[in-house]
Amino acid sequence: MKKITGFLALTLVAVSLSACASGNPLATPTAGGGSAAGQAIVVGSANFPESELLAEIYAGALKAKGITVTTKLNIASRETYVPALKNGEIDLIPEYTGAFAKYLNADADTSDEAAALASLRAALPATLQALEPSAAQDKDSISVTQATADKYSLTSIEDLAQYAPEMVLGGPPEWKERAAGVPGLEKVYGLRFKAFKPLDVAGPLTVQALKNGQVQAANLFTTDPAIKANGFVVLDDPKSFFGAQNVIPVITKAKATPEAVAALNGVSAKLDTDMLATLVTKVVVDKADAADVAAEWLKANGLS
């Protein structure tokens, strides 16, 4: 009896763990359903606040055009949601040109905005379409504390090569295996860190680990308000390892009706980096609801 209950408890833990980690795979649709459900556009997002916010903005802009939309937010890392996008479980996702291009093709040239966009369009599966990119960029970065930067006089990722063996790098768990993560940093910059510590997706754990010295260098997003708040130093990326990262809507071709494309390109036309950073600050620092922030922005820009 005991053993059986034990197994049950374990199964529960395993199941609930995987459920927690993947966000909410059974997220309730925020709108739509009914007869038009088959035609509804399912908007997904990655598991960090900016991605959720952008997904809410896309969903709001589509709804404003009378398109039925459902959302599946906070799915997980790219490794998880891209298969879902290919299978048609989700139809639309906010992406970043360079990062997505590198995910699809590890050797993609993402050194400038045009190259990143061209690489992405070339690498996309035939069923998917990358619409117009926005001017807004949010890059991955290697960031250090001001004290670390002073100690080793660091300004760029290149400067790290000499000190990396004494440093612990922190980042999202998927970085351990990703071309745009630990393996790529070693290949492009020759960085061999003492260890890699899997944290969260540039979220509060990462900020705390960097601040308290559990890691000496960490992956943060350049739009992250925590960088300014904590005086972190974003190291320059002279080899364009993280490349150009324009926010771009990627959609299933079957769902890319002219109205939908117009609505999404309308969002891209209005979005820039500073504005994106301001909106992310509202969500992350002021704890505003992403859907509310999205609705407010759409209204202010005449997109709702």
Next chain:
Amino acid sequence: MNLLWEWLADPNNWSGPEGVWARLIEHLSYSLVTLVIAAVVGIPLGLWIGHTGKGRLTVVNLVNGMRSVPTLGLLFVAVLVVGPLLAGDVAFLGPAIFVLVILAIPPILAGAYAGVEGVDPGVRDAARGMGMGELQVLTKVEIPVALPLIFSGLRSAALQVVATATIAASVSVGGLGRFLIDGQAYRDYGEMAAGALLVALLAVCVDLVFAAVQRLVVSPGLAAPNDSPRLRAAPQPVPATT
């Protein structure tokens, strides 16, 4: 399934600081530290409540309330609140151990308290009649008689802790949970399945070890009948909530 066997068959996945053996040792050490802390808190408190009957309502209700705290939620709160006060790796490990201790105390306390309270009043009176002091009554009569239930509490706590220690990986700490979290992040189903299987096997092994120890230390006069009402009243393990 193939993914699972391939992952398990790859010797690279077993060796090194991120291999199965290293993770297993981490997992066991977290669980052991947790159980020791929980036992140091839970057993004396349970014995005291069972023996004196004092504080029963307050402590038992409080501790039962602890069972309903979602461990994963508490973990994130603990890391974000307590983490900044600690230096080094303890900033993440400390909160992880803390929430596991919170999970482990209720069954241990319940076992100790129910065990002592369930001692036949006649036996207790007889012990007093023989001239034993209160401490002697507790150590020479009540604890030995309560031992099956104390162990049963420890066993369910151990099972829950070993199974739940996987959540430590969600705040960057090691243990077998790393295979679940990392496998999920880069979509390696074999690694995830292997992690789940290893945790399950470990929990069963730990339970068997506890069963063997229990058989060794409990007085044979108490341990024999499996159908004794006292054993049937053993606290049931509560499925871990995360």
